[in-house]
Amino acid sequence: MGEHSWRAGLLVGGLLICGLTRDTSFFGIIPLMMWCALGRTWWTGAGVGLVLLGLLAWFAVPRNLQWSGPWVPTRVESFWLYAVLSVVVCLIGVLVQRGEGVTWTPWLLAVLVMGFAGAGVLKLGDYEGNAPHDESVLPGPSALQLNEGDVQCGSGHGAKCAREAEATGERAGEVMRAHLTSYGYTSASTTWTGNERLCRTSGLVSVREVCAELKDLSATSLRVRWYVNRA
Template identity: 45%
Template sequence: MSTWGTHWWRIVPLAAGLLVSVVASGISLFGMVPIVLWCVLARTWRSGFVVGMSLVAVHAWFVVPRQLGWSGPWVPSYIERFWLYAVVTAFVCAVGLAVQRWLLAGLGWLFAMIGSGFFITVVLLFDALEAKPRDEGVLPGPSGLQVVEGAGYCGSGNCSRDAVMTGDRAPEVVREHLESRGYMARSPERMCWAVGVVYTHEVCADMRTISADKVEVTWYIN
């Protein structure tokens, strides 16, 4: 029998997980770890395929909504893509291993996966203490506008970035752009965007209209 006929239930989740990683956020090696791990540990095609595709679905949930600019309490934040993703996928793998009556043999792998997720999270949080916010849906700016990013600012335990966008109806175009990325108006000059399943990650963008065709946007973690 061919390799495909024997191992199709391993190959399909691997290919699907890789497709999610590439389409959603580039090659995400950490996102593929639990999928690869499960395809190695699985012993039967039924549980192997069902759990494998469940892991792919979890992977898609953690990367696709944020990549599409969605917001809300069911959209995982960037940090949760590491620690919470590790916990959820470890639980899914544990259920699969228990069904296969092989839970004890896989506990070391599961704890290592959770530990690596928390380790990466701690490193990212430490780096973010004095770091400027990411693009957070503000950049790249709307097509048709010229975008010039400023130097930004750091002080009082928080950092911000700023950019001046110039073009026809720039203030209205930028507002529509932010709305399409999930931002909601808090005031005429401020729009905010929040994600996070366990811990809310909120980013606000302040818009200062310079002229009818020029607007300055300053965004920061609230």
């Protein structure tokens, strides 16, 4: 039982990470399952397994905590880049314990194919103009009441979609700007209509930028419109 305990611990840890983090695909568990089949010794199995578990946590947790920055992977990267790094880690483990990895090449390639396929589906959705996620704009600060309007989309393939909400409450503009700033939004160039714009970026390799346009309607109300500017 002790010889195989690292496999159980690895799978339980992976399921917990995938299950407890919002918007995380269970694709993340596949490299862990593959390594459970590839691992032969306790030390190599547990060592490589911990690296894979840490890798999964890196690609899942920061994004679900709504952090941003150049070290926070995007959702697209959680497929293709996570697959590439996982395969590299597994291949190193196979070479360490067996001296060759040819036998398991089809399995490693399968993970790569699934990772790039998943990323492709997400990129296609961005191209087709899927509406942005909450992007830390919603649910918004507790001091304000936010009422979301209809999703706005341009016409034709590749047209971007935006979401819009009206925030009401005391010092609505000041409170909403502070809320967005706390989630990594920084001042960007104003729009052609003169509205203030705040943006934040994330991504290790490919940059994803989300922008929020702010328009004060009164001292107690503000309209915020957000969209994916680069993906």
